[in-house]
Amino acid sequence: MLKFRDYIRVESKAEYEKAIASIEGPVLLLAGGSDLLVQARQDDRYEDHTVVDIFGIEELRTIEDTEGHLVIGACVTHEAIAQSLLVNRYAPILAEAALSVGSVQIRNHSSIGGNLANASPAADTLAPLAVLNAEVVILKDGIESVVPLAEIFEGPYKTNLGDRDLIVSVRVPKLSADVRHDYTKVGRRKALSISRMTIATLLQTDENGVVTRFDMTMGATFPCPMTFPDISAMLVGKRPTKEDISEVARALSAKIPEIAGIRASTRYKQPVCRRLSVRILQELIGDEQHA
Numbered sequence: 001m002l003k004f005r006d007y008i009r010v011e012s013k014a015e016y017e018k019a020i021a022s023i024e025g026p027v028l029l030l031a032g033g034s035d036l037l038v039q040a041r042q043d044d045r046y047e048d049h050t051v052v053d054i055f056g057i058e059e060l061r062t063i064e065d066t067e068g069h070l071v072i073g074a075c076v077t078h079e080a081i082a083q084s085l086l087v088n089r090y091a092p093i094l095a096e097a098a099l100s101v102g103s104v105q106i107r108n109h110s111s112i113g114g115n116l117a118n119a120s121p122a123a124d125t126l127a128p129l130a131v132l133n134a135e136v137v138i139l140k141d142g143i144e145s146v147v148p149l150a151e152i153f154e155g156p157y158k159t160n161l162g163d164r165d166l167i168v169s170v171r172v173p174k175l176s177a178d179v180r181h182d183y184t185k186v187g188r189r190k191a192l193s194i195s196r197m198t199i200a201t202l203l204q205t206d207e208n209g210v211v212t213r214f215d216m217t218m219g220a221t222f223p224c225p226m227t228f229p230d231i232s233a234m235l236v237g238k239r240p241t242k243e244d245i246s247e248v249a250r251a252l253s254a255k256i257p258e259i260a261g262i263r264a265s266t267r268y269k270q271p272v273c274r275r276l277s278v279r280i281l282q283e284l285i286g287d288e289q290h291a
């Protein structure tokens with residue numbers, strides 16, 4: 001049985017701002033509900049909260065193509081992201097990650113804003129958004145500001161958003177067509193799996209096979225989405241050899257105990273990370289790999 005104090009549905013940002021200004025007591029934003037309604041069933045923690053249903057806000061359901069960025073509204077669903085021509089063209093790693101979320105029913109009823117705000121370390125969009133250098137647009141106290149993705153997270157399932165702070169959109173720098181990508185998800189089961197580990201990789205080389213951009217990180221592994229400039233620097237400016245690739249794989253897997261501490265899963269995750277990283281990089285570098 002779901003228990004809330006009240007329920008309000010809003011259809012524009014203006015209605016949203018008016019609604020939150022008039023509500024006394026704590027507010028609970030509801031988008032697709034795929035996380036929230038599961039959590040709310042577990043106990044009475046939201047009994048005194050007024051639910052503000054934002055899923056119908058039209059301004060939050062669009063994907064805009066601006067000069068340097070795709071601006072993806074917070075209530076755009078994972079299915080819409082997976083099917084979007086713009087996202088497939090300019091941020092294909094995000095389209096792939098969105099397609100890996102749950103089932104088609106879940107994808108149709110879950111939003112990118114909810115994926116961020118829920119802050120599960122296993123959330124599929126976070127590692128791709130980290131390597132894409134995404135930013136988040138937040139509406140707080142009537143003012144919109146743009147913050148780097150990593151800045152909204154405080155830990156697993158914890159952001160620094162207040163209950164009335166609205167994620168408006170995610171700004172994703174557009175990739176050029178020659179940036180290769182890979183999104184690998186290791187789950188418990190093939191279908192409907194919540195990730196045990198994901199690896200998001202972007203790699204770009206020039207006409208001589210020299211790496212000009214390299215970003216690789218993991219999801220479902222660290223408390224918050226992270227990027228590793230030291231790992232990027234291991235390949236940028238090089239024509240990677242097998243040894244370079246092995247060193248990257250070793251360095252990336254070393255981040256697991258370094259950042260997340262030694263856990264029961266470390267023994268499993270470290271060798272999986274090493275093996276997968278080598279495979280991913282060999283495939284992305286392909287024939288340009290040097291002896």
Ligand SMILES: Cc1cc2nc3c(=O)[nH]c(=O)nc-3n(C[C@H](O)[C@H](O)[C@H](O)COP(=O)(O)OP(=O)(O)OC[C@H]3O[C@@H](n4cnc5c(N)ncnc54)[C@H](O)[C@@H]3O)c2cc1C
Nearest residue numbers: 031032033034035036102110111113114115117123124167
């Ligand atoms: C069966 C099942 C399978 C799943 N599989 C996956 C999977 O494979 N990969 C994966 O990543 N996730 C998975 N999920 C989790 C879930 O679908 C996602 O986290 C989803 O993106 C949450 O979005 P939502 O719109 O449903 O958010 P909601 O449940 O409505 O909200 C989640 C949280 O975000 C807050 N919130 C929502 N929108 C905003 C906003 N615009 N601004 C500020 N706060 C906001 C809410 O207040 C709430 O705290 C699964 C869930 C289920 C039930």
